[in-house]
Amino acid sequence: MAISLNHTIVPSRDKHAAAAFLADLLGLPVGRPVGPFVPLQIGDSVTLDFADSGESGPMRLAPHHYAFEVGEQEFDQIFERIVAAGLRYYARPHEPKGYGEINTERGGRTVYFDDPNGHVFEVLTSG
Secondary structure, eight states, X not given: OOOOOOEEEEEEXXXXXXXXXXXXHHTOOBOOOBTTBEEEEETTTEEEXXXXXXXXXXXXXXXXXXXXXXXXXXXXXXXXXXXXXXXXXXXXXXXXXXXXXXXXXXXXXXXXXXXXXXXXXXXXXXX
16 A cells, blocks of 8 residues: 555644634635644545644644645745735745745745644645
């Protein structure tokens, strides 16, 4: 059997708001809650399961990085939503970040933005 990623848990202050924030930007529907999680289906086989975090323990809120590879048209649509939402976006996850820029240094396009929980989201094309 081949190994594939099925899901990962995204800690958040408000799982419903966090799932809706990313779903709106990516143009995806939020799934129905399953137990303590609010799922966001990414592609055919992976879900991001948003969960309310605590101050300590395994669901402690700590910044994570999530990257999404998309086609050129999807990138344009997502980028338009990032701009329309008034989000501060940048070209690199390290200094100098290149605020207000899109990275084209790797042959495709890449843009980064932060969510209200401090997670870093990356949207990229393969070029």
